[in-house]
Amino acid sequence: MRIAIIYSSKTGNTKMIAEWIKENLQKEDIVYFGNPTEELPNADIYIIGSWTDKGNATNDIVEALKKIKNKKIAYFGTAGFGGSEEYYKKLFERVKVNIDSSNEILGYFYCQGKMPMQVKERYEQMIIQNPEDAHLKVAIENFDEASIHPDEEDKNNVKTWVECNILNKSLL
């Protein structure tokens, strides 16, 4: 089984997940590891990942997903506002519409990913104007929670996900 790991990462969180996935597939035939290219590498399994940009995968990843037919696909992502399976499910539902029904979806994985400090600075400016804004308080708490991810626990979760969703389902 030839495996292509294709990802989009702006600040390195999603790239870190991609590297952890690769580490757990050391014995397998990884034919490609990197950003999406105009012509997709030929593989049997596509492990595709993106950071979350305004609620969706990045355009280059969406375009890559649309091109894949009759293959196995596993999806991974990072998101700033994370921590809840329900949120991740919603994000994946949005990504999934770009996957052709001829493919087999092996599963999806998300974890939280730290956001740039400017985001927190903006929240802090806003809360000076509206000190009682409950949404802003939650957003700042969430920013702090995200700032330590991806972490060791996420790394372990990646390992389990690769074992259960990729190795067990498709390669053994």
Ligand SMILES: Cc1cc2nc3c(=O)[nH]c(=O)nc-3n(C[C@H](O)[C@H](O)[C@H](O)COP(=O)(O)O)c2cc1C
């Ligand atoms: C312009 C921009 C838009 C974002 N939109 C969302 C979003 O809609 N939902 C979310 O959960 N996180 C959002 N984030 C947070 C990133 O998805 C998150 O920090 C991610 O881990 C970044 O991954 P990377 O380091 O691989 O680029 C956004 C970040 C930026 C910079």
